[in-house]
Amino acid sequence: MTEQEIFDKVKDIVVEQLDVDADKVKMDSDIKDDLEADSLDVFEIMNELEDELDIKLEADEGVKTIKDVVEYVKKEVDAK
Amino acid sequence: METIKVVKTARCVPAKVVTNDDLSKIMDTSDEWISSRTGIKQRHISVGENTSQLCAVVAEQLLKKSGWDVESIDLLLVATMSPDTYTPATAALVQGKIGAHNALAFDISAACSGFIYGLNVAEKFMTSSGSACNRVMLIGGEVLSKVIDWTDRTTAVLFGDGAAGVLLERQEDGGASRFISSSLHTYGELGDKLEAGKTEALVSFPMEGEHKIKAFSMSGRDVYKFATHKVPVSIEEAVKKAGLTLDQIDYFVLHQANSRIVAQIAKRLNQPLAKFPMNIAKYGNTSAASVPLLLDELVSDKTIKRGQTIVLSGFGGGLTVGTQIIKY
Incomplete structure (x- = not known):
């Protein structure tokens, strides 16, 4: 998967889970500050990514921005 | 058709209420943090009463509401993950306290699913062929406060104490229930x-x-x-x-x-x-x-x-x- 494909996937899940507009979800968006997610929302986003991409993710991997999530997911997908 | 009916329900929670603000005084947490992530505003905490005591109050209420003779209970189940003792079972303690001498009594250990597992066990007892089990008392009861790590703010804020239960009856008349x-x-x-x-x-x-x-x-x-x-x-x-x-x-x-x-x-x-x-x-x-x-x-x-x-x-x-x- 390319970074763009992973970003699109993350964006879909974030839009669905956090009920935010798609154009608000950018690579540099801060998940907690800009998208107003809390720790349980992050659980749910990680859970969805695990299910859809068949990978294992830790929720507390220090992800702060969407870019962090995309890079972390890409690392796990590439290692599969 | 033979059916099983939930005849009566009852509940009992200990008197002491502990709010999120009360917890924020003894650990690093806040009402906003707890309620936004869990929906919890307060919980009841038992001071002095153990699981069997809360369950016995529920049992007495069930008997009062139904008018059933305590001797007519055939099976008494308690679902709990916080029993008074490894043995006797909490169900046996309740059976003794209320004098349900004809009831077989044991505990169901399936934590938060325990009440549902108990319903299933009760159903099997009542519907197995030739069974003489017609009336079941099933209670879910917990005093979790005695097993919680009160220094762990990630779990301590989540739990509360209480007990509640049902009376089940096998009925031959085929009512809707x-x-x-x-x-x-x-x-x-x-x-x-x-x-x-x-x-x-x-x-x-x-x-x-x-x-x-x-x-x-x-x-x-x-x-x-x-x-x-x-x-x-x-x-x-x-x-x-x-x-x-x-x-x-x-x-x-x-x-x-x-x-x-x-x-x-x-x-x-x-x-x-x-x-x-x-x-x-x-x-x-x-x-x-x-x-x-x-x-x-x-x-x-x-x-x-x-x-x-x-x-x-x-x-x-x-x-x-x-x-x-x-x-x-």
Whole structure:
């Protein structure tokens, strides 16, 4: 998967889970500050990514921005 | 047709109320943090009363409400993960306290699914061929405060104490009230994700030091994921077995672990959240007591009426999940 494909996937899940507009979800968006997610929302986003991409993710991997999530997911997908 | 009816429901919570603000005075937390992530505003904490005592109060209320002779109870089950003792069973203690001399009594250990597992055991006792078991008292009761690590703010804020139960009767007249279908599953490979009261084998003999029992511990995200994935599957399985559709269910009475989990389950089932009543704000997570505690409140305030189709579903330690569909 390319970074763009992973970003699109993350964006879909974030839009669905956090009920935010798609154009608000950018690579540099801060998940907690800009998208107003809390720790349980992050659980749910990680859970969805695990299910859809068949990978294992830790929720507390220090992800702060969407870019962090995309890079972390890409690392796990590439290692599969 | 022979049917099983939920005849009466009752509940009991200890008098002491501990609010989120009370907790913020003894640990680094806040009302905003707890309520936004869990839906919990307060919980009842037992000071001095153990599990069997709360359950005995429920038992006496059930007898009073039904007018049943205590000697007519054939089976007395207590679902709990916080029994008074390893032995005797809490159910035996309750049986002794209320004088239910003709009742066989034992505990069900399936944590937050315990009440649902208990319904299933009761059904099997009552419907096995040649069974003389007609009346069952099933109580879910917990004093979790005695197994909580009060220095762990990630788990201590979640739980509360309480007990609630039902009287079940096998009836020959084929009334509308009945058990319809169930779905129970256990995932023992995930057992270490939620533990309480873990004991340790001796490291040498003769032993040195004292026996140790570990307090509650939980991997929050794993349990969250388990609940939001497996509960909808369990409910859908039971609904399918019953030959029903989700739209035909009047209410989903789910274990009250976290309002966000309940909301996520409703979303996954594509059902309106209004069909998922909650009382977690008042009681926190009371494990095996939570489903009957909510059921009794809904029956008492007439939200749930005779003839309605109700899904009862629990999930938690084991890890376990269980769903029972009843026509109330």
